Amino acid sequence: xxxxxxxxxxxxxxxxxxxxxxxxxxxxxxxxxxxxxxxxxxxxxxxxxxxxxxxxxxxxxxxxxxxxxxxxxxxxxxxxxxxxxxxxxxxxxxxxxxxxxxxxxxxxxxxxxxxxxxxxxxxxxxxxxxxxxxxxxxxxxxxxxxxxxxxxxxxxxxxxxxxxxxxxxxxxxxxxxxxxxxxxxxxxxxxxxxxxxxxxxxxxxxxxxxx
Numbered sequence: 574x575x576x577x578x579x580x581x582x583x584x585x586x587x588x589x590x591x592x593x594x595x596x597x598x599x600x601x602x603x604x605x606x607x608x609x610x611x612x613x614x615x616x617x618x619x620x621x622x623x624x625x626x627x628x629x630x631x632x633x634x635x636x637x638x639x640x641x642x643x644x645x646x647x648x649x650x651x652x653x654x655x656x657x658x659x660x661x662x663x664x665x666x667x668x669x670x671x672x673x674x675x676x677x678x679x680x681x682x683x684x685x686x687x688x689x690x691x692x693x694x695x696x697x698x699x700x701x702x703x704x705x706x707x708x709x710x711x712x713x714x715x716x717x718x719x720x721x722x723x724x725x726x727x728x729x730x731x732x733x734x735x736x737x738x739x740x741x742x743x744x745x746x747x748x749x750x751x752x753x754x755x756x757x758x759x760x761x762x763x764x765x766x767x768x769x770x771x772x773x774x775x776x777x778x779x780x781x782x783x784x
């Protein structure tokens with residue numbers, strides 16, 4: 574666990590200039606729907622979630638998506654719980670359209686994180702920013718365990734960032750520019766910033782490699 578390095582801070586500051594309300598507003602709507610649960614909310618939630626997080630790509634079948642949302646709507650997280658492992662293992666058994674199986678780490682991280690903002694999101698932009706990845710070889714248990722170590726690293730890193738004075742200045746600037754972010758926790762705002770770095774291609778070298 575460490576504070577953001579100089580290169581990371583440069584990219585995160587630059588990201589504050591690129592993050593748009595349209596990048597965040599679907600997420601805020603999803604959080605509202607899941608928290609308030611208005612009548613018939615599940616269909617609208619699913620429509621927005623699938624579009625926002627790209628579930629309509631990646632070769633996912635309707636069987637996969639149906640089970641995915643069953644798990645999402647039924648999830649209850651207890652303190653110090655590990656909701657990822659069992660969901661990853663179950664969804665792994667549902668083949669993609671081309672008949673193969675895949676460990677859907679990014680989608681499962683988003684399933685859990687929409688319930689609890691203390692859990693980080695993992696995607697290709699996070700992987701590139703920190704220079705970490707999901708193990709592609711060995712057993713399913715080994716690969717899931719490696720992914721869980723990545724999530725632990727991210728969670729601890731974002732916690733450390735929240736206590737860093739330079740990162741706090743970045744947060745203040747961002748919230749002044751985008752007041753709607755005041756309703757989000759620091760880990761989720763960190764997710765948005767890291768996503769913005771990758772989405773806008775603000776850096777190409779893994780940030781952890783720069784001292």
